[in-house]
Amino acid sequence: MDNVFYRNIKKEYTEVDRGEGIYLYDTDGNRYIDACSGAAVSNLGHAHPKVLKAMADQAEKVAFSHLSRWTSAPIKELANLVAGLTPGSLNKLYLVSGGSEATEAALKMARQYFLERDGKSGKYKVISRWKSYHGNTIGALSMTGDKRRKKYAPLLLDFPHIAPAYCYRCPFGRNPDTCGVDCAYDLERALKMEGSDTVAAFIAEPVGGAACGAIVPHKDYFRIVRQICDHYDILVIDDEVMTGFGRTGAMFAMEDWDVVPDLICAAKGMSAGYSPLGGVIAKDEIYNAFKQGSGAFVHGHTYGGNPLSAAVAVAVVRTLVEQNLAANSRNVGEYLLTQLRERLLPFWFVGDVRGKGLMQGVELVKSKATKEPFPVYLGIAEKITVTLMKHGIIVYPGSGNADGENGDQFLLAPPLIITKDQADELIEAMVSGFADFEQQIGIYR
Numbered sequence: 001m002d003n004v005f006y007r008n009i010k011k012e013y014t015e016v017d018r019g020e021g022i023y024l025y026d027t028d029g030n031r032y033i034d035a036c037s038g039a040a041v042s043n044l045g046h047a048h049p050k051v052l053k054a055m056a057d058q059a060e061k062v063a064f065s066h067l068s069r070w071t072s073a074p075i076k077e078l079a080n081l082v083a084g085l086t087p088g089s090l091n092k093l094y095l096v097s098g099g100s101e102a103t104e105a106a107l108k109m110a111r112q113y114f115l116e117r118d119g120k121s122g123k124y125k126v127i128s129r130w131k132s133y134h135g136n137t138i139g140a141l142s143m144t145g146d147k148r149r150k151k152y153a154p155l156l157l158d159f160p161h162i163a164p165a166y167c168y169r170c171p172f173g174r175n176p177d178t179c180g181v182d183c184a185y186d187l188e189r190a191l192k193m194e195g196s197d198t199v200a201a202f203i204a205e206p207v208g209g210a211a212c213g214a215i216v217p218h219k220d221y222f223r224i225v226r227q228i229c230d231h232y233d234i235l236v237i238d239d240e241v242m243t244g245f246g247r248t249g250a251m252f253a254m255e256d257w258d259v260v261p262d263l264i265c266a267a268k269g270m271s272a273g274y275s276p277l278g279g280v281i282a283k284d285e286i287y288n289a290f291k292q293g294s295g296a297f298v299h300g301h302t303y304g305g306n307p308l309s310a311a312v313a314v315a316v317v318r319t320l321v322e323q324n325l326a327a328n329s330r331n332v333g334e335y336l337l338t339q340l341r342e343r344l345l346p347f348w349f350v351g352d353v354r355g356k357g358l359m360q361g362v363e364l365v366k367s368k369a370t371k372e373p374f375p376v377y378l379g380i381a382e383k384i385t386v387t388l389m390k391h392g393i394i395v396y397p398g399s400g401n402a403d404g405e406n407g408d409q410f411l412l413a414p415p416l417i418i419t420k421d422q423a424d425e426l427i428e429a430m431v432s433g434f435a436d437f438e439q440q441i442g443i444y445r
């Protein structure tokens, strides 16, 4: 018994003791592969000596200074480093403390940009997609398109949502041979219906994450989205909170489609879980509109731009680059995905295994033939997570992906430092966990 108000008070939580590399240990000494890096966060694994040293060094100098009074060497160094990694003129880093703060800040930045640029006060809506996740604060949740919104619906902003780019469950009933990338053109339909003069931005995750389990769009999807947004004077907000900093095999996932967004939201992998951090990376054009306008982005959080988190992120990003971990993510990711497809798809309840780099998803279904999901009350995603934990693997479950209520999937997103041998260890443990799970759910077949 303790006094922590947990996320789910009815659930029993295992107590973590320590972490080392890709492994976590509980207080009974059991070892687990952290196969989801928490929630696609711990990209360098646990207890990385370089990051720990940077953290201690900075804490000794100064851990906190408020951004309304001070700049600091770590934030300048981080912004320069990030500018060197982003495409086009995405050069200016606005710092916050996490992913929801980043998407929330991007929403406000997009709105204020049009006011600063030419006083277009009518442009404020942000269009997003169903089966997306952009965070839990009210603005971020308004953009989010999954069941996390339902209980709070009366509090949310009235923002439009379009169809997801979910090929396994194509909202337009197409298959790869007949695909016309209708999901991208759905944006144009929404813009016409809403009136593009009321819309400031479109936000999307390049590879869908928490709400749907690593769905990868058609290769032309973001190119078409970019064209539509340019035509209607709409900003593209690329939510790379989960995908950014190497997770999908590129530094930023959008690079793989040669599309340059206007704003990038980053968090998780930027400080790899060693200290809370998030940011919005803005194009020079957007920054300059603020500079030539009021000069002040009317926003900010107390911990945004604290030197400790920034020093941690400098060490993280340097390590990512020096060790070429995006390439490792691509290579080991490809191997892992091929193996998992081969070994997991034969199970009767595995509908799809998908992903990009080391961001992968497994979707569980009641019927492979019809893609019928398990009913939500069975809690299949949570149950398989518990089973896999008994087999020494931690995954990140989600539900509601099929129709907003039903549907089970989990994310696999091991630290980017994972080796091929460790991937083999993960695959073997995964297969034995699935065989065990098959025994448990036989009655639902």
Ligand SMILES: Cc1ncc(COP(=O)(O)O)c(C=O)c1O
Pocket: 039, 098, 099, 100, 101, 103, 133, 134, 135, 136, 205, 209, 210, 239, 240, 241, 242, 267, 268
């Ligand atoms: C794409 C995306 N955006 C935003 C968020 C919210 O980030 P945070 O949980 O740090 O607030 C998440 C978290 O999973 C995410 O995956």
